[in-house]
Amino acid sequence: MEKITIAIDGYSSTGKSTIAKQLAKALNYIYVDTGAMYRAVTLYAIRNGLINEDSNDEQGLIAALDTIELRFVYNNSLGFAEMYMNDENVEREIRSMAVSQLVSKVATIDAVRKKLVAIQQKLGQEKGIVMDGRDIGTVVFPGAELKIFMTASPEKRATRRYKELLDKGEDVNYAEVLKNVEYRDYIDSHREISPLIIADDAIVFDNSDMGLADQFSRILDFANRVIDKQKKDVQ
Numbered sequence: 001m002e003k004i005t006i007a008i009d010g011y012s013s014t015g016k017s018t019i020a021k022q023l024a025k026a027l028n029y030i031y032v033d034t035g036a037m038y039r040a041v042t043l044y045a046i047r048n049g050l051i052n053e054d055s056n057d058e059q060g061l062i063a064a065l066d067t068i069e070l071r072f073v074y075n076n077s078l079g080f081a082e083m084y085m086n087d088e089n090v091e092r093e094i095r096s097m098a099v100s101q102l103v104s105k106v107a108t109i110d111a112v113r114k115k116l117v118a119i120q121q122k123l124g125q126e127k128g129i130v131m132d133g134r135d136i137g138t139v140v141f142p143g144a145e146l147k148i149f150m151t152a153s154p155e156k157r158a159t160r161r162y163k164e165l166l167d168k169g170e171d172v173n174y175a176e177v178l179k180n181v182e183y184r185d186y187i188d189s190h191r192e193i194s195p196l197i198i199a200d201d202a203i204v205f206d207n208s209d210m211g212l213a214d215q216f217s218r219i220l221d222f223a224n225r226v227i228d229k230q231k232k233d234v235q
């Protein structure tokens with residue numbers, strides 16, 4: 001069977017990871033959430049006093065990079081891999097508002113991106129992978145056979161994120177979440193290194209008014225078409 005590489009990029013809170021996880025399961029592919037890796041490095045920086053709202057010890061974080069070991073460990077009951085940092089399961093903590101507010105800053109650091117991109121490329125070297133992030137179709141796997149760029153209005157995305165955080169018991173207000181979504185869009189799209197841009201050969205997928213089941217069946221359909229074409233090409 002011909003396995004392909006699927007890159008899912010797009011703005012924050014567009015539901016990339018939900019779709020990517022379902023897609024990986026349906027195709028029996030590996031799923032990698034690259035945002036989780038940037039979040040884990042951010043958590044490390046917060047815990048070690050290297051970053052806060054007002055200051056940013058970039059050199060300190062770069063010096064510590066070699067001591068941060070990142071690993072995905074598959075959780076059978078959840079059905080996806082969880083993020084481990086230096087042998088600790090940080091899956092929950094990396095989704096907090098504190099990390100969300102600082103992660104874009106950490107993701108602008110060249111040395112951080114280089115380290116994480118190298119790990120991502122290694123994880124995907126055998127293909128059969130669904131990876132979501134911001135630069136997967138442009139930098140990590142420019143040759144990916146299927147590239148989806150997910151987008152939705154900031155208000156829709158903030159509403160989704162707000163509900164998610166409330167469900168987790170976080171103390172948040174909608175205006176703050178919307179501000180965070182818009183702030184991250186701005187930084188993600190304007191940073192110098194690997195900004196969030198649409199790859200020339202990506203399918204732009206606006207899911208503002210689309211339910212999950214509909215999104216999933218359309219994207220699975222895109223994937224199956226590419227996989228079928230690959231099969232025919234090798235015959």
Ligand code: DC
Nearest residue numbers: 012034035038103104107133134135
């Ligand atoms: O997908 P997410 O919201 O968990 O991503 C968290 C942050 O990490 C986001 O603000 C942008 C950054 N990121 C990135 O720069 N490149 C990636 N491939 C994935 C995430």
